[in-house]
Amino acid sequence: xxxxxxxxxxxxxxxxxDQSHRIVFDLLESMQSLARPAFDAACHxxxxxxxxxxxxxxxxxxxxxxxxxxxxxxxxxxxxxxxxHALCLLAAGDEAGARQIVHSLxxxxxAHINTMDLALAIAASRLE
Ligand SMILES: [Fe+2]
Ligand SMILES: [Fe+2]
Numbered sequence: 743x744x745x746x747x748x749x750x751x752x753x754x755x756x757x758x759x760d761q762s763h764r765i766v767f768d769l770l771e772s773m774q775s776l777a778r779p780a781f782d783a784a785c786h787x788x789x790x791x792x793x794x795x796x797x798x799x800x801x802x803x804x805x806x807x808x809x810x811x812x813x814x815x816x817x818x819x820x821x822x823x824x825x826x827h828a829l830c831l832l833a834a835g836d837e838a839g840a841r842q843i844v845h846s847l848x849x850x851x852x853a854h855i856n857t858m859d860l861a862l863a864i865a866a867s868r869l870e
Pocket of ligand 2: 799814818854858859
């Protein structure tokens with residue numbers, strides 16, 4: 743992915759989800775041009791932001807008794823594990839390895855939003 747932009751193609755119509763997705767995309771976009779140690783700080787900020795956003799989605803799934811919650815939660819857990827791995831690589835001095843993981847995140851996110859999050863948004867909006 744060349745440009746990291748949260749555009750209308752990624753909007754789900756659920757404000758709380760769209761807003762947190764936009765924040766993540768903005769953060770990923772800004773991280774492209776950051777050198778260390780600002781890059782490290784941004785990685786920690788991203789991990790904290792994601793932990794909060796994904797927990798929010800997990801709570802929504804529990805609230806609506808979403809039937810696909812286990813699979814969706816597992817995808818979230820996988821993402822958090824990847825980010826945790828990136829932070830470990832940074833701590834070990836492997837900047838290139840950490841950047842490779844971060845570089846893969848926009849595509850991961852776009853795919854996740856357009857599949858799992860879209861299905862969740864449809865299920866949540868039907869219950870409104
Ligand atoms: Fe999401
Ligand atoms: Fe999700």
